[in-house]
Ligand code: HEM
């Protein structure tokens with residue numbers, strides 16, 4: 001008698017747990033659409049790539065274009081700027097990783113890994129600290145300076161000093177002609 | 185006893201008798217809001233609770249009216265707020281009351297919180313009451329932050345960018361979380377829309393937590409300037425008319441103060457850069473949050489590491505949650521704690537100093553001072569308070585609230601009964 005009672009209560013326990021687990025799964029799957037609706041929607045995703053004609057940018061100048069709601073800096077680097085960037089010792093870099101979406105992985109942040117053609121530096125113009133837009137040709141390394149909390153970037157968009165943890169992101173892009181690129 | 189009660193409600197009219205036997209709402213409200221036994225010695229620092237309720241009502245009423253004219257779209261938001269200022273009848277007044285009202289709300293809440301720290305109101309048995317207060321403070325900050333984004337000026341946009349980017353410091357999930365918050369790859373129209381929705385919602389959640397806060401208050405009763413507990417009926421007065429009158433008088437003065445800002449200098453507390461429409465390609469030279477966030481912003485910037493700064497900023501509010509257990513002294517009020525009194529004022533000065541530094545550019549001596557004061561802020565809560573409770577020799581406490589008010593002569597006691 002006693003043993004059959006224990007048996008009964010075990011079956012009950014199982015049913016409680018199974019019902020509870022089912023309710024949790026149900027609640028979670030009902031919650032997911034309510035959370036996922038906040039993620040970038042189809043119209044935002046559709047702006048994924050843009051094409052830019054860079055032939056009008058003289059050497060030493062740069063432009064800012066808007067991509068996915070964010071600024072992208074396109075800088076036509078001078079030979080000296082390229083030289084300085086290439087000769088920067090890797091030990092001097094605060095963030096040793098290339099942060100190049102086109103290369104991925106953990107390749108080092110040498111200048112070669114930050115560009116496709118050395119004359120053209122293309123980076124997302126969003127400070128990796130808290131998202132302000134750095135100002136060009138300022139700061140200790142003449143690349144960019146972020147006024148918000150004082151981050152200094154060099155001529156390859158690499159963080160050299162300040163609170164920003166990472167180099168400016170290099171977006172995925174490809175050349176579609178001599179002086180034109182498709183970003184995204 | 186689960187709740188302190190004043191004299192119960194006695195329905196007089198036939199209608200109220202009929203009503204009370206169906207929905208005893210007066211039976212609930214009367215002993216908690218009218219005859220509620222309140223310590224007889226509360227000073228004016230105790231009027232800020234009522235003032236806060238007033239501020240919340242003002243924000244809700246003016247907010248609902250603003251929402252009738254405001255358009256939450258990046259192409260119209262800024263223009264619709266200008267429309268409120270220029271075209272809507274009394275729109276300028278309603279908006280200035282709402283935008284200055286947020287500042288008044290924070291002035292009141294900071295006084296209310298420091299009052300709690302001065303008189304030890306967070307101590308046993310009021311820990312939950314205090315924690316609910318910190319929750320209210322967090323909800324207020326979230327509401328004010330999202331409200332400030334709505335007019336879609338330069339500071340709205342860049343403030344939103346910097347603050348939401350704080351979450352990108354979280355390891356591994358950071359970028360996922362910021363995209364989820366933005367609904368895109370940067371602050372944009374989806375962000376504005378959801379902030380509007382939440383800015384409308386959160387004040388009503390605040391109302392809900394206020395109900396819990398008052399409920400907890402009515403279980404333990406008010407603290408008072410002596411910090412000693414109510415011992416007899418002699419120590420208390422019915423809330424009405426004694427404290428309704430005192431609160432009312434303080435409220436009138438507060439409204440006068442509020443009105444000076446609204447009518448004479450409505451923009452002094454705001455940043456002029458926010459009258460420039462948001463531009464996602466140009467960051468203003470100095471990004472400065474509204475004054476009420478400055479101490480926390482200074483703490484964020486004091487730490488040279490991104491994740492570290494974010495953790496320090498949240499921890500500076502987090503310590504308030506465990507304050508009841510960090511302070512090891514059994515004595516509540518500063519009146520009987522000679523050493524704590526000094527440290528209390530040093531903390532106040534440190535907080536004001538952090539506020540000042542939060543508005544300055546992050547360079548040179550400003551950064552060094554931010555670090556010193558940030559370190560001191562945490563030192564106060566994590567080291568000084570626990571140690572002080574053990575080392576400090578408190579002064580002799582009076583036997584009762586009545587004794588502290590009237591002295592301990594017998595004649596005085598007899599008089600107080602009369
Ligand atoms: C806890 C209460 C509240 C606080 C602290 C608060 C705070 C703020 C702040 C700081 C602003 C920006 C003011 C400016 O510079 O223009 C704002 C704007 C706004 N708020 Fe609130 N608010 C509260 C409640 C509400 C409620 C309940 C509603 C609606 C039902 C509302 C609707 C609006 C609207 C439509 C705007 C945009 C118009 C404008 O910028 O003046 N608010 N709020």
Ligand code: FES
Pocket residue numbers: 127128129130131132146147148149150151162163164
């Ligand atoms: S956002 Fe650039 S330094 Fe903080």
